[in-house]
């Protein structure tokens with residue numbers, strides 16, 4: 001029987017990954033309310049926005065305003081994406097204390113997403129990591145397309161491991177492995193995770209599953225069996241990357257938390273309050289909550 005951890009770290013990505021692909025205008029107040037609802041639910045790691053080019057991702061053009069309205073909270077880590085030094089400097093000016101750089105295991109996806117090759121992305125990240133070290137800022141590294149690419153199809157796990165290892169060696173303290181288009185299945189996910197874990201300690205690896213094919217929870221459990229202890233998720237299953245056609249939302253945090261609590265794995269999150277957070281933002285977006293657990297809990301109460 002597999003050995004299960006006592007607790008798992010949840011990294012909530014809804015304010016950034018969840019909202020970045022929305023075409024409708026979402027007020028800064030509503031984004032900040034989402035972040036506050038997540039804090040109320042006990043979420044301790046929240047990716048609040050991305051300091052990316054507004055020409056590339058218009059929805060995050062308000063990054064500085066969102067960051068400046070964050071409630072001071074010593075128990076919560078607010079992080080933000082920074083693709084280059086311009087983004088890093090803007091994040092620092094806005095008081096952000098943890099940033100994330102992002103590249104991919106697929107050349108084509110990387111070109112479409114950040115307009116450079118994988119190798120060039122490392123060159124862009126080098127000064128960010130240098131500055132971050134001097135300023136005592138933690139840097140997370142994302143690797144996209146770890147189980148498939150919308151342009152190149154299957155991706156070799158060895159390539160995922162090599163890109164991850166490079167980010168880790170450059171100073172990223174945590175590497176998040178992204179199944180950007182949600183095509184992974186449990187054994188493939190487990191083998192990919194194991195391949196990366198040959199080079200990076202498992203306590204520095206996160207998994208980031210989109211749920212396009214309904215495989216995300218199964219993939220997460222498979223990776224937990226392989227030693228994963230950090231899970232990215234998005235309340236109400238919000239999410240999608242503008243440069244990954246066909247990709248749907250992230251795995252919903254409600255579903256992840258329900259599964260983990262059901263296995264006696266602690267997350268520190270109050271499921272009922274989390275469901276409220278998902279309902280509130282779904283109301284703002286004018287759509288129903290994309291979480292089986294949230295819908296089941298509310299219809300039975």
Ligand SMILES: CC(C)(COP(=O)([O-])OP(=O)([O-])OC[C@H]1O[C@@H](n2cnc3c(N)ncnc32)[C@H](O)[C@@H]1OP(=O)([O-])[O-])[C@@H](O)C(=O)NCCC(=O)NCCSC(=O)C[C@@](C)(O)CC(=O)[O-]
Pocket residue numbers: 017020050051052053054055056057081083084086087088090102113114115142143144145178179180208240241242243
């Ligand atoms: C990386 C760039 C900027 C290169 O874009 P570029 O066009 O090559 O950059 P540039 O340096 O030529 O700049 C173009 C314009 O953008 C401005 N600019 C340049 N940088 C910034 C910045 N940081 N903040 C604000 N503005 C910026 C810059 O000032 C200039 O403005 P102009 O002079 O034309 O008026 C662009 O491609 C970009 O912003 N891409 C971001 C795409 C993105 O955010 N994708 C979604 C996140 S990744 C994801 O979702 C996957 C993940 C992480 O969730 C994991 C998974 O699921 O796999």
